[in-house]
Amino acid sequence: MITFFRSFFQSKYGIGITLAFLALIAFAFASGDVANNATFGGVSGGNRVAVVGDRKIGTAELSRSASDALDQVRQENPTVSMASFLEQGALDDVLDQLIDRAALFVFGEKYGVRAGENLVNSEIIGIGAFQGADGNFSEEVYRGFLAQRRLTDALVREDIGADLMRNQLLVPVALGSVVPDALVTRYASLLAENRDGSIGLLPSGAFAPKGDVTEAQLKTFYDANRGDYIRPERRVVRYATFGDEALGELAAPTAAQIAARYERDKEQYAASQSRRLTQVVVPTEAAANAIRQSASSGGSLDAAASGAGLSATQIGPITRKDLASAASPGAAQAAFDAGRGELSAPARGNLGWYVFRIEAIENKGGRSLAQATGEITTALAAEQRREALLDLSARMEEEIDSGSNIADLAQELKAEVKTTKAVTADGRVYREAGFAPEELAPVLATAFSMEDEGEAQLAEVVPNETFMIFDVSEITASAAAPFADIKDGLEGAYRLAEGSKAAKKAADAIMKRVAGGATLAAAMQAEEVTLPSPETIKMSREQLVASQQQVPPPLALLFSMAEGTVKRLEAPASNGWYVVSLRDIVPGELAADNPMLAQARAQLGGLAGREYSEQMQAAIRKEMGVERNPDAVEAVRKQLSGN
Numbered sequence: 001m002i003t004f005f006r007s008f009f010q011s012k013y014g015i016g017i018t019l020a021f022l023a024l025i026a027f028a029f030a031s032g033d034v035a036n037n038a039t040f041g042g043v044s045g046g047n048r049v050a051v052v053g054d055r056k057i058g059t060a061e062l063s064r065s066a067s068d069a070l071d072q073v074r075q076e077n078p079t080v081s082m083a084s085f086l087e088q089g090a091l092d093d094v095l096d097q098l099i100d101r102a103a104l105f106v107f108g109e110k111y112g113v114r115a116g117e118n119l120v121n122s123e124i125i126g127i128g129a130f131q132g133a134d135g136n137f138s139e140e141v142y143r144g145f146l147a148q149r150r151l152t153d154a155l156v157r158e159d160i161g162a163d164l165m166r167n168q169l170l171v172p173v174a175l176g177s178v179v180p181d182a183l184v185t186r187y188a189s190l191l192a193e194n195r196d197g198s199i200g201l202l203p204s205g206a207f208a209p210k211g212d213v214t215e216a217q218l219k220t221f222y223d224a225n226r227g228d229y230i231r232p233e234r235r236v237v238r239y240a241t242f243g244d245e246a247l248g249e250l251a252a253p254t255a256a257q258i259a260a261r262y263e264r265d266k267e268q269y270a271a272s273q274s275r276r277l278t279q280v281v282v283p284t285e286a287a288a289n290a291i292r293q294s295a296s297s298g299g300s301l302d303a304a305a306s307g308a309g310l311s312a313t314q315i316g317p318i319t320r321k322d323l324a325s326a327a328s329p330g331a332a333q334a335a336f337d338a339g340r341g342e343l344s345a346p347a348r349g350n351l352g353w354y355v356f357r358i359e360a361i362e363n364k365g366g367r368s369l370a371q372a373t374g375e376i377t378t379a380l381a382a383e384q385r386r387e388a389l390l391d392l393s394a395r396m397e398e399e400i401d402s403g404s405n406i407a408d409l410a411q412e413l414k415a416e417v418k419t420t421k422a423v424t425a426d427g428r429v430y431r432e433a434g435f436a437p438e439e440l441a442p443v444l445a446t447a448f449s450m451e452d453e454g455e456a457q458l459a460e461v462v463p464n465e466t467f468m469i470f471d472v473s474e475i476t477a478s479a480a481a482p483f484a485d486i487k488d489g490l491e492g493a494y495r496l497a498e499g500s501k502a503a504k505k506a507a508d509a510i511m512k513r514v515a516g517g518a519t520l521a522a523a524m525q526a527e528e529v530t531l532p533s534p535e536t537i538k539m540s541r542e543q544l545v546a547s548q549q550q551v552p553p554p555l556a557l558l559f560s561m562a563e564g565t566v567k568r569l570e571a572p573a574s575n576g577w578y579v580v581s582l583r584d585i586v587p588g589e590l591a592a593d594n595p596m597l598a599q600a601r602a603q604l605g606g607l608a609g610r611e612y613s614e615q616m617q618a619a620i621r622k623e624m625g626v627e628r629n630p631d632a633v634e635a636v637r638k639q640l641s642g643n
Contacts, residue, residue, distance in 0.1 A: 049632045050099055053106035053624040057098050059636050064155075066094045066640055078425035078448075079232040081478030083641050087227040091637055095628075101162045103621045108165050110624075115164035123160050173616045174609030179601070185590065188600035191542050192588020197561075198520040199554045200534035202506055203576040207529060208499030213491050219483060221494045226480045228493075233478040234422040234430040237447050238406055239440060239470035240415040241461065247388050253380035261376050262369045271366035276316035277323075277335055278357040280305040281349070288346035288353035295343055301357045317362050327354055386464055393467045397458045406456045406471045413469075422476065439468075447472055477642060493574070500574040507568040507577040514566045520581040534579075540588070554578045 050057045070085050108114065124130065125137040129145060132138030146153060222229070262269065278301050282288050287308065294304035305312045324332035327349035334347035335356040344356040396409060410417045420440065422430040425448045429435060436444060443459045447470060450457070456471045483490075506527055513523035520534045541559055544551060551559075557569050557578075563585045569578040590596060 049629050051627045052099055052102040055102045055106050059632055062636050066091055069094050081233050083478045084230045086641055099626055100617055103624045104165045104169055106624045107620045113168050115161040120157050120160050170613040170616055174613045177605045177609035179604045179608050184601045188596045189588040189590050194540045194586040196538050196584040197558050197582040198534040198536050200520050200524050200579045201576055202503040204496045204499035204503050204574055207502035208495040213494055218490045218494055222483050229481045231481050232424045234424050234476050235472050236422050236474035237420045238417055238473050239468055240410040240417045241466055241468045242413045242415045243466045244385055246413045253377050258373055258376050262372055269367045269372050272364045274317035274319050274362045275358055276360040278312050278314055280312045280355045281352045283352045285346055285353050288355050292343050292355050400456045400458055406469055409469050443470055496574045503577045507579050510579050511566045514581055554580055
């Protein structure tokens with residue numbers, strides 16, 4: 001057969017067919033190159049969400065950054081789910097931040113601005129979170145931080161480099177920002193201005209439909225507002241705690257162990273002497289001799305020190321060894337050579353020359369092995385139980401790594417397995433009053449970071465005393481509540497939403513009447529439904545700020561409107577609409593030396609600097625050029641939301 005093919009390809013017809021086949025292969029490769037260049041060389045590549053200049057932002061980077069942003073939000077609100085996070089438009093915000101960072105990098109590279117490796121190293125070394133017990137940078141602490149946050153050294157360096165680049169490019173733009181004095185005066189005088197207006201409320205309930213609501217209407221409303229009914233992620237946690245009681249009876253310490261411990265700590269059981277002292281420290285030997293001479297002539301050491309402009313201090317009881325460490329061996333010898341009530345010879349120490357008066361001598365007799373046996377036995381038994389407990393926990397961890405489940409481990413430990421109700425990440429019992437058991441608090445965050453059900457873990461709850469084995473037996477992902485579950489409760493929300501739409505139309509009609517010359521009260525009375533009377537507002541901005549910790553939105557709108565205008569504002573949670581009418585503004589006046597002018601100048605300068613930085617960032621982004629890949633962004637969105 002092979003001979004036949006060789007003869008065929010060497011014939012006149014075979015050569016032609018072979019060349020045609022090779023041409024077809026070449027065409028296929030060429031087409032593939034073109035397709036690949038079109039797909040992966042530009043922003044349309046499936047693994048790229050954006051390209052800034054020649055810098056590419058991948059789907060993995062966007063996904064990681066979104067997860068990091070969610071972790072930061074969860075520090076304030078642990079129940080926030082990825083679904084609700086994305087529903088708020090967070091993914092687009094995260095992508096904008098990545099684009100801005102990439103634009104700064106590309107711009108800096110183009111114009112020679114750098115954040116070099118040595119500069120990044122100095123920043124890392126200076127971060128307090130990476131310092132060890134000695135106050136210096138610790139590689140071990142740094143690596144532990146990376147492991148805890150699931151980061152790499154390259155990612156941390158890139159983030160720090162981005163901050164350094166931002167500081168070099170944007171901070172100088174904002175420095176020294178000033179605004180004209182006329183603007184400062186106008187801004188500061190706003191605090192003293194008075195406003196006269198009215199605020200009327202059009203409640204949604206007054207306009208809500210009165211007839212029956214069909215299931216189709218509720219379903220349409222639910223589909224349009226699904227994001228308002230997202231339920232938090234909840235988990236059922238199984239756990240068992242164990243400690244010293246899991247060990248049972250252990251062998252008592254042996255006589256040899258007791259004797260070895262006595263020998264190790266024989267200094268502790270030897271006879272010892274401690275003394276209570278009054279001390280004076282002076283800079284020179286001559287001064288020390290003068291104070292000792294004065295105290296020896298009938299005066300006290302305190303009086304002698306006071307006469308020299310110094311003060312005596314009381315120390316002790318203290319042993320010779322401790323005094324030698326605190327002052328010096330020579331000072332300790334001088335203090336312990338003198339008798340009770342005597343003054344020591346001057347001795348040089350760490351802080352100068354020491355003079356002691358021996359106030360009291362306390363002698364402590366030594367203890368024999370037989371006398372110390374009880375104390376040593378108790379200490380050794382406690383140590384042995386502690387070590388045995390640590391060994392037991394290490395064995396439990398090995399069994400967990402080998403695939404053992406919590407039921408088997410608890411049976412081995414003779415511990416009770418407890419099961420929580422479904423709880424949310426903040427420890428609340430889902431849809432019930434109450435919280436998860438307090439003993440579960442140290443491991444709850446870990447339980448909500450676990451990816452698989454039934455995967456046991458070990459945690460040390462009380463160091464060297466109590467351990468916990470736990471797993472997650474049930475994970476219910478965050479998602480919109482099923483329509484059937486909340487159907488009965490949707491009717492009220494539907495009526496409010498429909499009432500809000502009608503209230504908005506009524507607000508538009510009222511605004512037209514006010515614009516035509518009617519008062520707000522008369523314009524509201526013209527409506528067919530009965531509405532509450534509008535509230536008259538007469539106050540200064542200073543009163544507004546002083547009387548309210550948080551300014552209500554309608555009042556904030558009143559103080560931001562132009563004189564003689566009328567505006568509407570939606571109330572929260574579809575509860576209705578406000579109509580705000582501003583009749584008159586009486587400008588405030590400030591003297592040229594009013595301190596508020598200086599405060600306003602500083603505040604406006606900071607705002608102007610921030611605005612300059614934002615404009616600079618926008619200009620850099622525009623110059624570098626930004627291309628987005630909506631399909632890739634949507635793919636990341638679906639992947640993060642679990643769709």
